[in-house]
Amino acid sequence: MSARRDPAGGGGTMKNCEYRQIEPQGLGTPNAAPPPPAGANDADTRAKRRRKWEVFPGKNRFYCDGRIMVARQSGVLPLTLGLIVLTSCLFFVFDCPFLVEHVTSCIPAIGGALFAFVIISLLQTSFRDPGILPRATADEAAYTEKQIDDSASSSYRPPPRTLEVIINQQVVKLKYCFTCKMFRPPRTSHCSLCDNCVERFDHHCPWVGNCVGKRNYRFFYAFIVSLSFLTAFIFGCVTTHLTLRSQGGKGLITAVQESPLIVCFFSVWSILGLSGFHTYLVASNLTTNEDIKGSWSGNSGVQNTVNPYSYNNIFANCCAVLCAPLPPSLIDRRGFLPTQESPPAAQPQVELPVFVGKSDLTVV
Amino acid sequence: ALPHLPALWSNTRKTHSLQDLRQQASIAAKVFVQRDYTTGTICQFQTKFPSELETRIDKQQFEETIRTLNNLYAEAEKLGGRSYLEGCLACVTAYTIFLCMETHYEKVLKKIAKYIQEQNDKIYAPRGLLLTDPIERGLRVVEITIFEDQSNGRIEGR
Numbered sequence: 001m002s003a004r005r006d007p008a009g010g011g012g013t014m015k016n017c018e019y020r021q022i023e024p025q026g027l028g029t030p031n032a033a034p035p036p037p038a039g040a041n042d043a044d045t046r047a048k049r050r051r052k053w054e055v056f057p058g059k060n061r062f063y064c065d066g067r068i069m070v071a072r073q074s075g076v077l078p079l080t081l082g083l084i085v086l087t088s089c090l091f092f093v094f095d096c097p098f099l100v101e102h103v104t105s106c107i108p109a110i111g112g113a114l115f116a117f118v119i120i121s122l123l124q125t126s127f128r129d130p131g132i133l134p135r136a137t138a139d140e141a142a143y144t145e146k147q148i149d150d151s152a153s154s155s156y157r158p159p160p161r162t163l164e165v166i167i168n169q170q171v172v173k174l175k176y177c178f179t180c181k182m183f184r185p186p187r188t189s190h191c192s193l194c195d196n197c198v199e200r201f202d203h204h205c206p207w208v209g210n211c212v213g214k215r216n217y218r219f220f221y222a223f224i225v226s227l228s229f230l231t232a233f234i235f236g237c238v239t240t241h242l243t244l245r246s247q248g249g250k251g252l253i254t255a256v257q258e259s260p261l262i263v264c265f266f267s268v269w270s271i272l273g274l275s276g277f278h279t280y281l282v283a284s285n286l287t288t289n290e291d292i293k294g295s296w297s298g299n300s301g302v303q304n305t306v307n308p309y310s311y312n313n314i315f316a317n318c319c320a321v322l323c324a325p326l327p328p329s330l331i332d333r334r335g336f337l338p339t340q341e342s343p344p345a346a347q348p349q350v351e352l353p354v355f356v357g358k359s360d361l362t363v364v
Numbered sequence: 365a366l367p368h369l370p371a372l373w374s375n376t377r378k379t380h381s382l383q384d385l386r387q388q389a390s391i392a393a394k395v396f397v398q399r400d401y402t403t404g405t406i407c408q409f410q411t412k413f414p415s416e417l418e419t420r421i422d423k424q425q426f427e428e429t430i431r432t433l434n435n436l437y438a439e440a441e442k443l444g445g446r447s448y449l450e451g452c453l454a455c456v457t458a459y460t461i462f463l464c465m466e467t468h469y470e471k472v473l474k475k476i477a478k479y480i481q482e483q484n485d486k487i488y489a490p491r492g493l494l495l496t497d498p499i500e501r502g503l504r505v506v507e508i509t510i511f512e513d514q515s516n517g518r519i520e521g522r
Contacts, residue, residue: 120458134502139394165401172401182504186405200405222455309404323451324443325469326462330502 053333057135058196066333068127070209071194077126077209083267084122084227087260088115091234094257095241102244107237114230121223122208129329130213131199133180133188141181148176170308187309189289202281203288212288215329218322221278228271235264285310285317390512397430397506407437407503416510420491429483429495430506433476440472473499 053066060069070077088111096108136144148161161176163183174183177190180197184190189201191211200214212220238261281291286307290296296307311317393416400410411430413423450468454461480497488495488508496507 117458120460124459133504136504137501137507140396140501140505140507143394143396167401167404174401185399185504186401219459319448320443323448325441325447325450326454326467327441327469328467328473328499330499332500 049336051333052331052335052337055337056331056333058132059194060132060196062333069129069333070126071204071211073193073206073209075209076206080122080207080209081119083263084115084118084230087234087263088230090256090260091238095234095237095260098241098245099237103240111230111233111237114226114233117226118223118230121219121226124219125205125208125212125216125223126210128210128216128219129331129333130211131201131215131327132194132211132213132329132331133182133185133197133199134331135180135197136182144176144182168308170306172308187287187290200287201289215327218326221282221322224271224275224278228268228275231264231268231271234260235268238264282318282321283314285321391509392512393510395508395510397508399504400434406441407498408434409498409506414508417493417508420493420510421488425487429487432479433498433506436472436476436479440469440476 051066053062053069056062059072061072062069091111092108096111099107161183163174163176165172165174165186167186172186174186176182177184177197179190179195182197184197185199187200188197190197191201191204193204194211196211198211198213200217202212202217202220204211205220208220208223210216238258242258242261278288281288284307286296290307296305311320395414395416397409397412397414400408409430411427411434413426417426447468477497477499480495484495492511494509494511496509498504498506501507
């Protein structure tokens, strides 16, 4: 039924490979997965089936067999984790004993809860799919091209690749993404660092090592809010400790004990500022991207542009952004590629045409 | 008109793979029903009837299918008491609850997959059409594959 090929005979058929030229798969995406040689396909059918993350065209790295994903340059994430863990450890080791004795024993409990929440939110933000849109299949891209050509005027200049839609009585221009070969849905932007179109793209955060988009914005928000609480908490506790402590004490130990204070002092302002900014964004249902570009604040010179996605109610906006049902990942990274060498049309960079299977049946 | 197609379909039903069907019969064309963004970013598809399907299926049927899909997607993304409760519960457990529980959206996606399978079995496959679940295309399009009319020949041996 399915074209399960006899490896011995199939190898011979595959080596003819004329069928490769028939299908115009050379919409050609320049991406990571190199096309396997003809002989290797037999090895694939006999060996383990490959998962889709192995042929993912964006610049992401996958761990745990596709369960965890990060951007290619996740350089600063270890630093973020390291700073948080180190500062918190110093706090627990040096300040908690003193404060438990002199103030209250709730302090380590609160600190511990905040710390756990911060770390979990950070990991959720970093390792989740931010809302990546899979690239258009070859058929879909061809259909879209045809639509663009059909609607083009007869002038020689190529038409600008935008599509206008009306959302809540507001005109929104959708741009065509040349990498992903599709018109980007509203609020979607292409991240050049990750080479993916991300839905409701907020920004690419180097501290977190991932893009912040539709699927992980709430974790990012939870992370920065809880981090500002944690930083302020540690700052307060260490200050209390140092002021309450009777002996002055100089030397290395004191310096180490004071280091959380310094780290927190410098970071609390920026993190608080960031939390405040994102609280404003959440309340007005905006993304950082839109805010920076001034898409809805009338900077483009057009008359009253209002944000068409806002519910015009702070509570409703907050609920929509933070408590909406979590959409699923669209890239299905742990799904299997089919065993036939003609992979599904969802992977446009694969070279083998869909009809190979059928043609092989006639040859064999 | 298409004696072999339902037989093939019952075979593929065992493997639950729409792609097998695609590779057995020859494809005449593909139509992509685009998203409808007039109400915002929620997942809705246009109900405009594509001209390529005029000879295969009637407009009412097609619109009915799309409208039902739209309603199902709206249900998935609905902001209501239930979704808030789920959100709050998830937040309190630091989202670890999703390791053992399925989100509301995922539950509705399963319903949608079942509906599409059912529509394919009852309405589209007998007419030589195949609906692809939008989730396989990134919720961007409803891909409808139009198979060649095989009334004169066998599908297998072409």
